[in-house]
Amino acid sequence: MEESNHPLLEVRHIYKRFGGVTALEDISITVHKQEVVGLVGDNGAGKSTLIKIIAGALPMDSGTIYIDGKPVRIRSPRHAKALKIETVYQDLALCDNLNATLNIFLGRYQFMFRLGLFGVINKRDMEREAEKIINRIGAEIPNQKTLVRYLSGGQRQGVAIGRTMYTEPRLIILDEPTAALGVGETKKVLKLIVGLRSQGIAVIFISHTLQEVFETADRVVVLRNGRKVGDKLVQETSIQEIIHLMIG
């Protein structure tokens, strides 16, 4: 039964210190189902730290995390995936020497049968599945057999996101997805993000380009020096205001 009153993800009063430096201080944010949240802030504001905690890659010092209203402790990246939270980091973690299908199914191949220690891969089914995933998210990859190293930045981002789709996540976190992309590619990736929302997936994405956030996100959360200084619906604020909040 759908827990329709609870937000998908809620983090409350998160603190994180690295030695003498406080990276996150009393951070509380909420993400609702099918919501795109833009996480912005200047360098060192704590954005990466926050998403790493949600992704299970970093433990927090204190605070609570709720998923569907239930408290959880996210122990590891694998645990986060089991909780249906997937993350795409900036370097995309792709194998350039393999094609899109293999990258999407990396380490989680579909088998035809097993032969002792080896599993015989079902290439045809995998290709079909991969094609479905690629079409679902709207990435334009004309030939799935091309090695990923020959794909454009936007297509690579599509493959990286496609890999996360395989487990049917409810929340996808993207760390600066458009950082290295040109104008046209950026537009495609932003379209992709909006597409994720229409698939029923919530998105948190970190960005340094406020224009993008305002075009794509429903809500924008601003961090500064480890604290949350803004949490506004995009329609109720302006780029000017956000910049103001970012730099104080």
Place this chain on the structure above:
Amino acid sequence: MRLRATAQAVLGKYYLYIFIVIIFFVSCFLSDKFFTVRNMENILIHNAVIASIALGMLFVVISGGIDLSVGSVVALSSTALAIFIQAGLPLPLAILLTFCVGAGVGFMNGFFIAYTRIAPLIVTLASLSLIKGAAYLLQTGYGRRLYDPVFDFLFASGSIYKIPLPVIYMILLYLIAHFILSSTDFGKNIYAIGGNKQASYLVGINVRGHLMAVYALCSMLAVVGGIIVSARLMMGTARIGEGYELDAIATAVLGGAALIGGRGSAFKILIAAFILGIMSNILNLTGVAIYYQMLMKGGILLVAAMAQEVEWQS
């Protein structure tokens, strides 16, 4: 302009096949002894050794590493096999134990490579000396004579329908290797590790396990080479395998495996092994001094590396 691009593309993709055909015909022309049954047999058998070792090297190279110790493993397997056989063990057991010795060396290499940050080049360079030393220690006196009719049949003189058995083993090994690399998770994981070790780790591939397996596999394939050589010589000795690692690496590179990892295919390695084998053979037949042969080998390797560059550009 388009013609040049097309020529480049064709050359890049098919240079190996073009190469072998040219070499074959040129050899027929250079010596009338070349295209004889006896000579073809010679080539095939000599190739079976290097091709087996090169196959092991292929796996290691695809994973992004290198194994300089294969030549020493050939030597060690020869002396170990002699010891087992002369100790009176039945042949199948002796061979099995020899493979275990090879696997042990491989796992040792793999362990250091997987669990420490020491580069494979260094680890296997150290192994090269260690294993060779061990081989010499195990070999007391002059070589240990190895005469066992079954052994001789299986690995030296036996044949089925005129095809020497070692060649059949080589073909079988290559078929299995091709299957593993193209159609199994293990194979694809090896490519992945060679392409991006960190990403492979992040998606949950057991990188360490795969690395150890790959080096063990490489050493075991070197054992195959060692067994064949021992059978041909009819003795177990540590004085073999010298320089085999370089031949194996040259074969792998000529066959399109990138030393940085992530690329390579079994079939092309086989062709490369034959190219180098035919070259050695024809140079011997025409009485060319060994020094010229070394020059040629080096030259071929450079040309092959350049041809690869061309292929990667297009």
